[in-house]
Amino acid sequence: MNEIAITVAGLPQSGKSTFLAALWHLVTTQEISTLLRLDSLRDGDAAHLNAISDRWREARKQDRTPQAPNRLVSMKLRDDASNTYQITFPDISGEIFSGMWERRECDPEVSNILTESNGVLLFIHADTIQAPHWIVDVAALSKKLGIPISPGQEVPWQPKLSPTQVQQVDLLQLLRLSPLDIRARRLAIMLSAWDKVEAEGLDPITFLATRLPLLSQYLTQGADDWDWRVYGVSAQGGEYAPEPDSDETLNSDQKEEVNNLRRLELPSERIRVVNAGGESHDLTEPIAWLKS
Ligand SMILES: Nc1nc2c(ncn2[C@@H]2O[C@H](COP(=O)(O)OP(=O)(O)O)[C@@H](O)[C@H]2O)c(=O)[nH]1
Numbered sequence: 001m002n003e004i005a006i007t008v009a010g011l012p013q014s015g016k017s018t019f020l021a022a023l024w025h026l027v028t029t030q031e032i033s034t035l036l037r038l039d040s041l042r043d044g045d046a047a048h049l050n051a052i053s054d055r056w057r058e059a060r061k062q063d064r065t066p067q068a069p070n071r072l073v074s075m076k077l078r079d080d081a082s083n084t085y086q087i088t089f090p091d092i093s094g095e096i097f098s099g100m101w102e103r104r105e106c107d108p109e110v111s112n113i114l115t116e117s118n119g120v121l122l123f124i125h126a127d128t129i130q131a132p133h134w135i136v137d138v139a140a141l142s143k144k145l146g147i148p149i150s151p152g153q154e155v156p157w158q159p160k161l162s163p164t165q166v167q168q169v170d171l172l173q174l175l176r177l178s179p180l181d182i183r184a185r186r187l188a189i190m191l192s193a194w195d196k197v198e199a200e201g202l203d204p205i206t207f208l209a210t211r212l213p214l215l216s217q218y219l220t221q222g223a224d225d226w227d228w229r230v231y232g233v234s235a236q237g238g239e240y241a242p243e244p245d246s247d248e249t250l251n252s253d254q255k256e257e258v259n260n261l262r263r264l265e266l267p268s269e270r271i272r273v274v275n276a277g278g279e280s281h282d283l284t285e286p287i288a289w290l291k292s
């Protein structure tokens with residue numbers, strides 16, 4: 001019997017809260033069988049988790065979820081062999097991992113969780129990847145659109161303007177370096193909102209190599225000795241409804257998509273987890289794989 005500590009990492013808006021809401025639904029309802037089952041939860045987290053999974057069931061987005069009373073959420077899952085998996089979401093506020101990239105800072109409580117973890121789930125929103133741009137392409141595009149760039153109009157550089165893959169590789173390198181120097185070797189790259197990109201017809205590994213080539217090469221070359229896998233994850237299964245007061249509006253196709261998801265008899269069947277081994281509704285599969 002092993003006790004495995006897993007940390008959920010990812011920049012803001014990478015799909016962590018949605019995953020947490022769907023995972024809580026899955027393990028508490030047991031509508032479908034899952035590799036891991038709920039063992040226990042820290043006091044105080046249940047109300048928050050019930051609130052976000054209620055929203056998830058109603059097919060509403062988690063963008064402005066109420067803050068959890070505890071700064072971090074952590075649940076314990078268990079497999080058939082009685083191994084336990086303590087899975088911690090240290091980033092309820094959404095700023096920890098962007099702060100590590102932008103300001104080279106990490107809260108000591110979070111750094112302890114990271115250092116002690118045996119596995120990492122790294123979330124990347126597959127549909128909001130910031131690609132690197134070439135100056136010549138940007139200049140050509142703005143000319144085409146009739147919005148010429150006048151000389152001298154500089155935009156000050158900020159770390160958050162960097163391409164997604166640059167931020168992700170740096171984050172992984174930081175995990176390997178002192179003072180964090182984390183124990184984990186296993187890493188599951190979670191390409192979230194997979195429903196938005198799967199029409200491109202790429203499997204998760206090819207998607208990574210095509211859309212995030214720097215990250216793919218960093219992992220493939222074994223630069224920091226990660227034992228890694230890539231999953232395409234749709235924790236929503238499709239479009240969810242925005243807040244009523246949000247600027248975002250859905251077109252009729254998107255509204256239909258929301259309604260179709262609501263009509264599914266078992267909400268757990270909205271969930272899709274895709275990797276080289278096939279497809280399932282079981283979000284605990286990548287977690288179980290992290291047991292090294
Ligand atoms: N279409 C789709 N959108 C998703 C999925 N998972 C997350 N999103 C959207 O991605 C955005 C960020 O998700 P969220 O869970 O709030 O990210 P967090 O900031 O990392 O907690 C939200 O607008 C979600 O609705 C998914 O499986 N499918």
Ligand SMILES: [Mg+2]
Pocket residue numbers: 013016017018062092094
């Ligand atoms: Mg969140």
